[in-house]
Amino acid sequence: MSRKVILLVEDNPDDVVLTQRAFQQNNIMNVVVVAQDGEEALDYLFARNKFAGRHNEEDPVVVLLDLKLPKVDGLQVLRELRGNKRTKLTPVVVLTSSTEERDMCESYSLGANSYVRKPVDFVKFSEAVKQLELYWLVLNEAPPCAPQP
Numbered sequence: 001m002s003r004k005v006i007l008l009v010e011d012n013p014d015d016v017v018l019t020q021r022a023f024q025q026n027n028i029m030n031v032v033v034v035a036q037d038g039e040e041a042l043d044y045l046f047a048r049n050k051f052a053g054r055h056n057e058e059d060p061v062v063v064l065l066d067l068k069l070p071k072v073d074g075l076q077v078l079r080e081l082r083g084n085k086r087t088k089l090t091p092v093v094v095l096t097s098s099t100e101e102r103d104m105c106e107s108y109s110l111g112a113n114s115y116v117r118k119p120v121d122f123v124k125f126s127e128a129v130k131q132l133e134l135y136w137l138v139l140n141e142a143p144p145c146a147p148q149p
Helices: 013-025 038-045 074-082 101-109 122-139
Strands: 005-009 031-035 060-065 092-096 114-117
Touching (some): 005 013, 005 038, 031 038, 038 074, 060 074, 060 122, 074 092, 092 101, 092 122, 114 122
Parallel strands (some): 005 060
């Protein structure tokens, strides 16, 4: 039986804790893998370096992607994800504090499925996470042509 993995790509430890707390508060019991920079996210997605032994069953059902990341920025992660046959259909939600219009436009141009600004207030953030979970993990149906774990 495959696990429904969420890949959270976030370099801010406080935002990681807030996101994990929001998952717990909303009874989201999925496995959450945290990548602290874009390079680590790509390593996880393509099962290389320290993730070389990772099984396909651990492919994420959704990627929550921050844009402002060390080593490799979120837009480059998205570009590489969409450029690979195995990951091009993986749902990607840009979850960022960026209010830059160009970041939003570029994210959608590169194939982001959604763009969500992180609310500053925890209650609003928790509600946003709940809505993300409801849509991406419960309601959304993956395309049948997507690679299966």
